[in-house]
Amino acid sequence: MNTLTFKILPSEVSNDRQVRIEIDGQDLLGSGFLGIDPSRFFRQKNLFRGGExxxxxxxxxxxGxxxxxADVEISENKVIWNIKTKRFExxxxxYTDYIHEKGDRFIFGKFR
Incomplete structure (x- = not known):
């Protein structure tokens, strides 16, 4: 199984903050992309029910x-992210506990 972690960092380009996704300790997006604003990222229902x-x-x-x-699949006891030609399990x-913990901490103003 893979390990999912997030870093919440400032984004000077967009004048907001961004969720930087790390899988197995490696930044998933690299230098060509910005992360999603945390309030937007953590409110995506498909994180838990599957879909894009x-x-x-x-x-x-x-x-835009x-x-x-990423295309999210929910299966028995695991969550799968399909991103381009890569698959992460x-x-x-x-997964559920970590996303809820980070999302709740950010949404309620405790994430720093």
């Missing part, structure tokens, strides 16, 4: 311009 999620935006800062997406319980 937005994980990155063009380095110009605008959503070269968006970076996460333990369902760890």
């Amino acid at each position: 999620i937005l994980i990155g935006r063009c380095d110009c800062g605008f959503e 311009c070269c968006d970076y997406v 996460f333990d369902e319980y760890e």
Whole structure:
């Protein structure tokens, strides 16, 4: 199984903050993309029910311009992210708990 972590960092280009997704300790987006604003990222219902999620935006800062997406699959005891030609698998319980913890901390103003 893969390990999913997030960093919330400032984005000078878009004058907001961004969720930088790390899988197994490696930044998923690289230098060509910005992360999604945390309030937008953590409110995506497809994170938990499957379907397409937005994980990155063009380095110009605008959503809709070269968006970076993942297709989420929910299966028994695991969550799968398909991104282009790569496949990442996460333990369902760890994934759900981690996203809820980070999202709740950010949304309620405790994430720094």
